[in-house]
Amino acid sequence: MADDVDGDTSHAHPKALLVMSERTCGDLFDGARWRRLRALVDLDEPARVDVFDDEVLARLDSVEFLITGWGTPVLDSTVLRAAPRLRGVLHTGGSVKSLVTEHFWDRGIIVTSAAEANAIPVAEFTLATILMEAKRVPVYAAGYASTRDVAGSWRDDIAPSVTFGGVVGLVGFSRVGRRVAELLRPFGFDVVVADPYATPEDVHAAGARLIDLDDLMPLSDIVSIHAPELPSTLNLLNARRIGAMRPGAVLINTARGALVDTEALIERCRLGRLRAVLDVTDPEPLPADSPLFDAPGVVLTPHIAGAMHRETLRLADSALDGLEALVRGSAPRHVVDRSLLGLSA
Template identity: 35%
Template sequence: MRILAAGDHFVAPDLLTRELTAEIGTDHSIEELRLPWPLTPFGRVAEVDEASGDEDTMLTALRGAEVCVTQMAPVTRKILEGAPDLRLVVIGRGGPVNVNLDAAKEHGVQVCNTPGRNAAATAEYTLGLMLAAMRRIPETSAALAAGRWAGEFYTYDNCGPGIDGSTVGLIGCGAVGSRVARALTALGAQVLLYDPYADQRVLRESGEPVADLDDLLRRSDVVSLHARLTPETRGLLGARELALLPEGAVVVNCARGALLDEEALCDALESGRLAAAGLDVFAVEPPPPGSRLRTAPRLVMTPHLAGANTSVAHNAARIAAAEVGRFLRGEPLAHRVI
């Protein structure tokens, strides 16, 4: 069987090949392709989102392949129509947004993903970004690097709030949100949880379930987003919702940029209503040169790194390879989307 390992500069092609070989042996042909992400930002390719590479390159690479293992390659209708031998696509990420699922179904191609591969990394990063924004770590580090011992950051008005004793509202309580909740509880926070799709038992185990989003916002010193981006959640936090937060609240987003109205966030930061914010994701990535985010006060920004550590790359390759092994042995797929 011919397998295409379409890696990138994070989940590298040779890493995919090593995990595939460990799972299925050396009796199959594995061809490698390296995509430009993340050195080149992902984007929309034809009708799919968050993809890296182009259709013509993929059509050439998939010639004769029955299996494709990738994280970021576009799997569009054109590609599926031009790869008649393709039977399985395994996407090394939590959601197969770079696959045209309708077209895959029409062509009899099974699609799997690798849920949970970066849950721990994203949860850790969320806490780091939350603390960086609350305790003004980047600002104080920059001052010291510039040769200034910024004693004013030790004054009451400038030193920032802490997690211990605060109320933190989490919007979304899946694999990432539940981990963040446990860590925050250990640090002494009261954790409120809003997730209309989660099991109530899971919510109760992770914190205090809140049935109404407005109620959570009114009670939260810090709000962190952990929801999936859907038509219902797009723009979930806008000007009205941010105005419900207590004066001096903090907003953190390591989920998806479009969950948050960035113009409304900038307004709230510039007016002083929000004490700080931390963003790892953006509606447009990277933010364009004229974006107000680049000059907003007390805003910590990082370039979509929450899910990136070395363990995540290995997790994605290992989970994907296991799915290929199941497919070759005729076993049920563990993470089949279609």
């Protein structure tokens, strides 16, 4: 961790504190980003903490900005009372629901999120998965490996590819869903979207068309989930909707595992009627004896669609952009709208 990177402290800056795990901090802040941070704010030592103990709470008296991330403790009323000058929380993660309590909103503290930056790798992962599955690449690869026969009759049992003219259904027109729709433009798919809060005009502008979820499920060759986990979306893809998917269809989930009826999904995959690529599951992490590990046609990835390794630098940049705006007295981008929290992840 580069806490000891030199910075310009020749004139007074507002004080800030990083509150996140050491590993998260090391991923987010390289030398260039530490230098940018120290040029904007003053950081007492240690610059990073991961608990709000009595010593840290005492330090909050002069802090104007908190920079948070994965591993940050809840910002509750105790933190708020200890930080009378606090005016901004710059979050390097996506959702702030489990981080910021009602007390913060009531005091008018500005909260920003890096959800837009994190949507980029999720959308790219989804695009890559759609293209591979549309070409049936994983199925061909498995057949070739098991038969050692490059052109055998085993190929006849594989469903035709849907790489040109196939239907991709996006469940949710979120940041990620919208970006996936736009990324799919050059590839000749018919892209349809189901989202009760989207408008036909916005969906059309992204190169897709808006339809009802119950129409999307049997129509789509590939269904990709990009909806938030809310009480209204639990088991959104229930047994009836999964059962309506066409034979040979593929379900991709990079959103939240609880949106899918896992038992119904496993049953459909065991029948050979469906494939699934799951980057998220319910529960998460999965127990070692979960039937998902051995279910035919199920590909599990360990929650890797979001920002990893150098991709996380985008998240730091997002927070630093917001911090710079606040320090300079302007409005930051990506401010979290309290009124929309009930519709977001």
